[in-house]
Amino acid sequence: MATYTGRFAPSPTGPLHAGSLVAALASWLDAKAHSGQWLVRIEDVDTARCLPGLGRLILQQLADCGLVPDAPPVVQSRRSALYQQALDQLIAQALAYPCACSRKDIETNLRAQGHTSERHGELIYPGTCRTGLQGRVGRAWRLRTDFYASNKPLAHINTARAAIQTIANNDTHVCWTDRRLGLQQQNVPAEVGDFVLKRADGCFAYQLAVVVDDAAQGISDVVRGEDLADNTARQILLQRALGLPTPRYLHTPLVLGANGEKLSKQNGAAPIDTTEPLRALNSAAAVLGLPGQTGNLTDALATWIAMWLRRYPIGP
Ligand code: GLU
Numbered sequence: 001m002a003t004y005t006g007r008f009a010p011s012p013t014g015p016l017h018a019g020s021l022v023a024a025l026a027s028w029l030d031a032k033a034h035s036g037q038w039l040v041r042i043e044d045v046d047t048a049r050c051l052p053g054l055g056r057l058i059l060q061q062l063a064d065c066g067l068v069p070d071a072p073p074v075v076q077s078r079r080s081a082l083y084q085q086a087l088d089q090l091i092a093q094a095l096a097y098p099c100a101c102s103r104k105d106i107e108t109n110l111r112a113q114g115h116t117s118e119r120h121g122e123l124i125y126p127g128t129c130r131t132g133l134q135g136r137v138g139r140a141w142r143l144r145t146d147f148y149a150s151n152k153p154l155a156h157i158n159t160a161r162a163a164i165q166t167i168a169n170n171d172t173h174v175c176w177t178d179r180r181l182g183l184q185q186q187n188v189p190a191e192v193g194d195f196v197l198k199r200a201d202g203c204f205a206y207q208l209a210v211v212v213d214d215a216a217q218g219i220s221d222v223v224r225g226e227d228l229a230d231n232t233a234r235q236i237l238l239q240r241a242l243g244l245p246t247p248r249y250l251h252t253p254l255v256l257g258a259n260g261e262k263l264s265k266q267n268g269a270a271p272i273d274t275t276e277p278l279r280a281l282n283s284a285a286a287v288l289g290l291p292g293q294t295g296n297l298t299d300a301l302a303t304w305i306a307m308w309l310r311r312y313p314i315g316p
Contacts, residue, residue, distance in 0.1 A: 124193040188237050
């Protein structure tokens with residue numbers, strides 16, 4: 001088997017709750033089941049939303065549950081130079097361009113083109129600044145997502161890496177196979193549009209940071225909540241633009257809050273109670289379809305690892 005490296009990448013916007021523990025447990029089980037390394041990355045790139053000290057709290061909560069990373073955690077707020085380097089590469093390849101549009105500009109331009117389309121509350125960027133700023137001042141940086149269709153030659157594309165399971169693509173769709181959800185596809189230019197790499201407030205966007213870090217940390221397998229599945233096509237597109245390998249992906253079921261939406265701090269998710277770690281882990285395991293365990297933590301985790309391996313083997 002090729003070397004397995006997995007990761008859990010929490011944003012320190014709140015303590016670990018029942019929903020985030022599911023992703024943590026699943027990524028840990030997958031790494032252990034495949035004799036891999038499990039890393040933790042604190043994703044505090046959106047500095048305004050992150051609270052100081054929470055990274056440390058999350059690591060403590062994980063450790064209380066027996067989930068200990070195999071290397072010191074990396075912290076995104078200390079890695080801006082790497083993200084800037086990737087952005088510079090995309091600019092040099094003419095795949096990133098500055099954008100002067102405010103949300104209002106985007107709305108006005110979309111209306112002028114007869115579109116009202118929104119996606120998860122996000123406007124599909126109409127490409128206004130692709131052809132230049134027309135004397136306006138650049139605020140953010142965006143990825144040119146139509147580079148397949150435009151047949152731009154891309155440097156250092158590496159599709160030979162063993163970790164790539166299925167990536168078939170035609171000119172417009174990114175296709176990938178999720179280990180739980182099966183075949184997925186997305187027409188990024190049409191369904192998402194040219195997305196932001198660096199925001200107007202100077203923060204690097206999640207999409208760029210996650211792609212740079214997954215590659216820099218040699219991540220072979222991304223295991224995370226299903227709410228993030230929709231980002232995967234964007235991330236694969238960016239990996240290709242930067243000539244980086246594509247990991248395997250597995251998206252886990254979500255814990256829903258009382259309002260039927262994904263459990264989050266906003267809809268009342270309470271921090272997990274780590275005075276009884278097995279209780280918290282049993283709830284997370286139930287979401288993953290694993291039976292509850294009694295007894296000690298180590299034995300419970302070992303039982304789930306064996307079950308996980310049978311459920312999610314990694315092919316040759
Ligand atoms: N930091 C992201 C979150 O907490 C997860 C990113 C990822 O796993 O790709 O939602």
